[in-house]
Amino acid sequence: MMLMDNKVATHHRFIKKFERDLKAYFDAGDDARFLSTFSKYTNLAEPSEHAEEMLYETLLRSKRPGELVDYSLEQMNNGDGNYETHMVYMLQALSDMGNYEEVLEFSGHLLEEPIPQSFRIDILSLRQNAANKLRGMLSDQEPVISKEEFDKFNLFQQLEFVEKITAAHDITYANLITEVFSEIKRNELKTAMLLYLRSVRSNGTLTFEKCGVKMTVQPAELGSLEEYFIVKDVLPKVLDEVEQFNPSFTEAAAELLMGHAIYMYPVQPDFTAEAAVKAYCERIEEMLGMPESYEADAKVKHWLGEIEREIAENSL
Known part of the structure; x- marks a missing residue:
């Protein structure tokens, strides 16, 4: 029994030493030694939340977002570690990779769940940043469908089009939908447009009347259907x-x-x-x-x- 206790104590000391080394390498900016030590550390024990945060910061700092995404997905799939930490850093890595559409898709699903307020704030910030980056990338592009063409669509075609760009989180059409919204008479189409503008976190407000009720809303702040x-x-x-x-x-x-x-x-x-x-x-x-x-x-x-x-x- 004493021998077993000694082995446990030795194992515990090894883990603590690795954690001290990780902190020292992280603070010194020695990314290569940090990553090498982290690999050995995880062979001995499940990493602490703080160790994983340092890993994520190191991978972002060393421009290795793809490895971060792979690691975080594996941890989440296994149910290991802190889900919120994994998700926040994964979204940041996807954003660093320029995968803004994926950030919008992941964050959109998350915001429909009853998540903690602090987590929601982090996700909203990452989502808004991705939307802004995507908007900047597309600012010089003309939408494939013009207002004139949209106006020529019948109601079914308009609904189908809005549902399609909502599913794709296609921010290219935010200005078009905002512009034509005030001209729309059909409530079903207004709903589809509001849900689209919500999906791309559209800034600004809309004032309209529905079912005899006048209202002013911020699409980005609306709940889901x-x-x-x-x-x-x-x-x-x-x-x-x-x-x-x-x-x-x-x-x-x-x-x-x-x-x-x-x-x-x-x-x-x-x-x-x-x-x-x-x-x-x-x-x-x-x-x-x-x-x-x-x-x-x-x-x-x-x-x-x-x-x-x-x-x-x-x-x-």
């Missing part, structure tokens, strides 16, 4: 209720609410999600010829009726 109250807070509860009284109608109910969400986003009515759940459930009961049973607020039912009327009058 998945975070919109109808999708996040109302839809799941309505589907749970419909599953109880008419399971065969759940798919139709989902299509109904998603259609309303796309039409209304990002309007926030002055009533609770629970009130909306009751109104939708009674509306579905009515559609199915069933007696109303949810005691929905008359004001909310009137709102729902107005939304349905607007959609019917402006149907695709």
Whole structure:
């Protein structure tokens, strides 16, 4: 037992010595010896968060971002170390490599998750920097589609085009979409444009009216469609209720609410999600010829009726 204790103590001393050496080489800017020692160190133990931060700084300093990306992805895939540290440095490395589209794609997904505020601030900063760099690279390029050509598209073509550039995080069209937004009458297309401008972190504000509500928004600060109250807070509860009284109608109910969400986003009515759940459930009961049973607020039912009327009058 004493022999085993001695081996453990010796192993621990070796690790501490490596960590001291790593700090000394890092402070001295001796990147080659740092990287060589780090490799030996990781053969003995899982690296500490501080050691990995020094590794990342060393790889960035020595212009080896590709190795940083490979290492961070491997650590994240294995579930080792601090995920936030790996991700922040990986995005920085991708940016240093000029892979700004990848930075926008990774960061866009991250910002849709409930991540800690300090992590969110780091990601927003890296995303904005990548967007600015990409905007600078593309500033001398003319968009392939001009305003005149966009105006000639029918509604379906316009929606398809906006969805395509949103998926590609194509910042080239930010000015075009901002310019034509005020001319757009269809709520579905306004929603698609807002989501596009959100995806490329568009600066500035937009003032418009939707569903009788006047608003001024900053697209970069909007939540995703998945975070919109109808999708996040109302839809799941309505589907749970419909599953109880008419399971065969759940798919139709989902299509109904998603259609309303796309039409209304990002309007926030002055009533609770629970009130909306009751109104939708009674509306579905009515559609199915069933007696109303949810005691929905008359004001909310009137709102729902107005939304349905607007959609019917402006149907695709």
